[in-house]
Each structure stands twice: as C-alpha cells, then as structure tokens.
Amino acid sequence: MTILELGERPRRISRRGLLIGGGAGLGLLVAWTVWPRRYAPNLAVAEGEHVFNGYLKIASGGQVTVVVPEVETGQGSYTVFAQIVADELGADWRTIGIEPAPLSPFYADAAATADWPMDIGDQLAEAISTPPPQVTSEAFAPGSFEQRAREAGAAARALLCRAAGKRWGADWRACDTAGSFVVLGNERLRFGELAEDAARYDVPDKVPLRTNQDNRLIYQSLPRLDAPAKVDGSANFAGDIRLPGMVYAALRAGPLGDTRFDSIDSKAIEARPDVERVITRDRWVAVVARSWWAAEAALNAVRPRFKTVGKTPDSKAMNSALEQAFTQTGVEMAAIGDVDALFANARLHRADYSVGLAPHVSLEPMTATAMEREGRLELWLPTQAPGLARRAAADAIGFSPDDVIVHPVMVGGSFGRAYETEAAAQAAILAIEMQVPVQLIWSRAEDMMQDRFGPPAKARMFARMGPAGQIEAWRARVSTPDALAELKARIADGETAFEAQKTAAKASSHAAVSGAVPPYALSNVSVMHHPVDIGVPVGKLRGGADRATVFARESFIDELSKESGVEAFSFRMAMMGGNPRLATCLSKVAVLGGWEGGGAGTQQGLACHAMQNSYIAVLAEAYISEDQRIVVPRLYAVADVGRILHPDIALQQVQGGLLFGLAAALGNAVDVNEGIAHPLRIGDLALPTLADCPDIRIEIIPSREPSGGWGEIGVPAVAPAVANALWAGSGRRFRSLPLLPRNR
16 A cells, blocks of 8 residues: 555556565565565655665665654654665765655564663563564664664665666676766666666575775764754644644643543633534543634633542652652562672661652644544654554544554654653544544643653662772662553553553562662672652653662762762772773763862762663763852763764764753752642743753764664763762752752
8 A cells, every 4th residue: 555645646656666675684584574564554656766675765866765764853863774774775865865664564673672671672562563663762772773774775785786787797796886876897877777677676695784994874974864854944743734624623631640521611612713613531621723722722711620539649749659669668670799698787878869750841742633534544743653653543533553544753852752642542533523634732731731751769879888998788779650661551551641550550670770770890789679659640751760760879979989088980980890881981081071089169070871782971060159050061971872873963962861961950840739730831940041051072982882872871970960069069969859959
C-alpha cells in the first residue's frame, strides 16, 4: 500500500517498490527472514524514484532519499542517520534528502531502548509485538543504528556498482562510488543514470563496508538537513497541519488523582457561534470550534467541573510517602562485596538528599490531528513511539491498528514527553465524533498540569571510611517511583494515569535507581530501591533516574572528600581504577577549568558520571549573590561519547544536556496543591534565560570506541557540580533540588 497525500493520484510502482526491504547485509537479512514480508503502510514512491531497500530511494534525477526510522526531536537524528547512509553509499551530500520512516516492523529497533534496563525494555517489547518497538530514545546514541545505516548504504552501493559494471563489461567489485558517481578508472556514471537498472538487481551475498578514508562524509560536521526548513518556517510540526474542513479542539482534564468529569455550564456555549460541539468523556471534556482560540475561550467559559474519588494528591503527602517508603523493606538492586558486615558496629557517615518533581516543559504542548476517511483513521502527531500511538488511537475508537495510519512529524521538543499517547487517543475520538478532521492542542496550562513528571526522590547515603580516608563500604537507599514501569503501564498496557500509578506502586527495576552505583573502584557497594506511590503520575524525563541518583552520589562524594581531608579531584582520581575513560575526562576538565582544589572561597565544584557508554566530568563555578540568587558564571565539561560521527551535533547534544541539567538545578520546583500542579506557565518556572546562562566550555575527546549516548550524558552531573561549588564558595551545603537558597 502506498501512502498518498490528500488529493494525490496513485502512481504506478515497481515490483521492488512493493517491498520496503530486501536484505542489506546480514542484520537486514535476519530481520527479513524472521519478520513478516508484507508491511503496511509502505514507502511512498514518486515518479522516477526507485527503492533500493527500506532506508534508501534514488531518483532518476540523482536525488537520494534516506528513510530515517528515528523521529527528529531536535537531536539531529535526520542528519546523522542520513550521513552514515550517504557515507557508505558514496553520495554527494548536496543530493541527500530525508523522509520519516513509515510505521512498520521493518524499522523496529531493540537498540533504541538500550538505555532502558532489560527488565523494563523486555516487558515493553513483549507488550507491543513480537519485534522490538519502533521508538526514538532520549539517549540519541548513533551507535544503536550505525550498523544498519551502513549496511543500507553499502547494499545500495553494491547494486549501483553491479549496474555500472554491466554497462562497462567489468567486475562490479572493481567499481567504487564518490560524489554520487560510480567510478572505475576514468569511467564515471551518475547515480541517477543507473538507478532504474540498479534497483532490479539482487543484493550480493557479501557486501563489504567501506574501509578507505578518502572521500568520506562520516566524522564531518555536515550541514543539518532539518535546519533550512526550520529557519524559513517550511518545516511541518503537528500544529502546522491543515486539512480541508478541519476544526480545532481544546481539552480540559481535572485535578490529578482518580478524577472524572462531572458537569459544565451548557448555557455559556449558546452565545458562541464559532463553537461546533462540546464532547465529554469519563476523564475529560473538549470544545470543538472553528479556531483553537475560540475553542479554548469557550472551554474556559463553560467552567468544567470534575469529581475526585478519594484524596487529591499534594506535595506534602508526596514527600511524606517518599519518607514512609524507607520504613518498608527495600529491594537490593546492586550488591558488591559485604556491606552489612562492614557496617556492623562501624562509625558511618550519612547524608540525606532530595529531588523534587521535574517538568518536561517542551515548547510544543501535547497535540495531534486526526481524520477518518473510508473506514481508516489518519493521525499526524509528534511521537517517539508511533506504534503505541497507533494502538492507543485504535483502541479508543474500536478500530483495528491496521486501519490507523500514523504520520510522524518533527517533534517540537520532547525530553521523553512524546512517548505518551493520550493525545492520539483523544484526537481519534474527536475525529470520529465530528466526522471531519480535528486538530487537538492542549493549552500550556493543561500541558503543565497534566504532565507525566520526572519522578521525585529521596536518597539516604551511608559510607564507612577507612583509616587512610578511603571509602571502605557504600550504601545508597533510594525512595522513588519506578517511572519506566509506570510509563509502560500507560503506553503499552493502556492504563489510565491513575491506574498506572497503582500498578507500578510496588515495582522495582534498575531503571528506578540508574546511576546510583558509583563509577569508582569500590569493593563494597549496596543500592536499595524503596518503591512508592506518590499519587502523582511520573514518566520518562531526559536524564532518567540519574538526575536524582547522581546528585546524591556526587554530592556525597564531595562531602566524604572533605571528611577525608583530600581535595575532591584527588579523592575521585584515587578511586578511578578500571575506568580510564572517566579518569581522562576528570583529568582534562580539571585542566580546562583551572581547578584550584575546591576549597573554601574557590567557588569551584566537580562531578562526573558514566551512562549509555558515554562519560563526562563537569567543573562548575557558582556563588550566591547579594540578592540571594544562585549565579553560575562558568561551566566546563569534558566528555567521551565514543566515535564522533558528527562533531557539531555531538557538541550540541552535550551542551543541550548541560543546559537542561542547569535549568533543573536552578528553576522552581513543581508544587502540587489539591491535585493541581503549579506553576502553569513556563515563565513562572524561573528557568535560566540567555542572560543567566554561564560561559560554557566543552571538550569532546576523540575516541575509537563505539558511539555512546549523546543526548542525556550532559544532564545528571551539572546539579552536583554546582552544589559542590556553592559549598566551596559559601560553606553552605545544598542537599535538595532545585538548588534554591531555602533548600539547604
């Protein structure tokens, strides 16, 4: 089946165009034999285009289209994936275009959830379908898709060389490609000239990957493919979709908790000619109108009322639940050596840390556009999990998932929020009810109040110190919800936010305490997870559980270094046995930032972390101003993210992570009062502005190791580095996030 734009006439496609894959290398051959050979929807094929495999089309005019399975959320996936394919293909970058992959088992990717511990990732995959899920990870680890991208480019290169070799009467293996030409000595043929013939060949049994270093696109900072459209405004986000006869919907749900719709003031609608209809469901109400502003104004006018069964959650009860969780037996998630024996009758050092609810604050609120046509539903929405969004929409309206077509569009920021599927289901319901296309957009206040927040946590840290000031035994007890278990219950099992909280209330996985195990050579370590139901929905947020655990871990390390009398850099370096990549990052950042020992008055603090096969060390300078504001004038970071396929994007991702971590450290906390989350405006979060941002200097270490995660490694270490710097500058120890002067 070919996806058609509205009003477009069907085009004739070739036999190969009916198949979206055919075995570009061993990895794709395995997928091709194990999974079904018929897929819907399929690749769209334009006049003169020829499908080479599921990731690549070449037009007779020479245009190369790379089909990207990773959704573009601003992380550079369109560019980096296409860069790898084009490099193996031997294409001219100026001929490269991209299109998002259709929803298909062919694009399922087990590695996309590699940053999720197996105990959650496997459950998620099993709940979705036999193949792994087609999702886009927050980690943005190019290494997870590099091999299949290379195989796709190499397979197409082999087919072009076979076609050229046939014309020249030469062995195709003697041919090569460069700049969108197949070359053999002085002979040259353009890709476009060969595309039709090449697409008819079968891929050879053995397709070599490139080993020469000439004419390579990889490792270069090529122009981003998504940048021009974003600059000139032609890029289509979900809110840009316009369909004939489309109407607009604004939606309101009630307070957090077990809340259901009660009533509205129906008379308030009568004097509003732009309003088409009011639609209610068990847990929400929507107003449909001829413009979104009219829908939102009418929604405010009808004053929706809701009823909550049981108690409405609030911050006080949430904090109490986190504390109470420590009275219950925890689940030991990591055990090295014998901590209990060393703790018995020993003098222990203890410190308690806490992290509050964290918002996603994506610039794009939850949104989806839906249209029913000839018994099928089409959805345009920003999603990191298109298969799950499709299933949520299908279940909501009683359709088969095969009768729902998802058009993934670029995501206007996510940080994990675009995993959620409620907007897809709501838009589907509205489209079926209205029988015309409907665009649903949550208001900013609704988006912030109904967030699936980054989970809060409390950590109790214990350590036994040896006679030489070394750490002999370490224990971390972490009270926090299992956010990924709760996310899985919502998006894979179809539970409501309230139901998912109850399902995950006693769940424990390594995801819940990720980052709690120190990346140091310690002989005795114990990490305990104390699961808890906080009454507030939580989900995946950039940085994961490491945001909380690394804050506690690296702050505690700093406190122990002061106890030992050894300055923080040397204290950490003494424990770096077996972790040379992290040791290198720490050594280099000390030089880059001019480390002065972190003593009183230096205003300097250190922190380091390893996650998703990447490593980072951060040096922060921070102080408290006379008006009691926390000021961070400079931030230094050295990262090792493995092989750097695109230097600029790797740098952007690390820098973006640092800024995300800084915003979480310095912004206002989310507070819940009588089931209402506050603040409801981005401006009230007191996030750092451009004028507040520090001078950031980053060094990324060249590496031959496989590419690790670029997108999240910068987040967790910022807050503890700043907190440690505040101790050095003021003597005040901050043990709560956000780092507000009152949170000491």
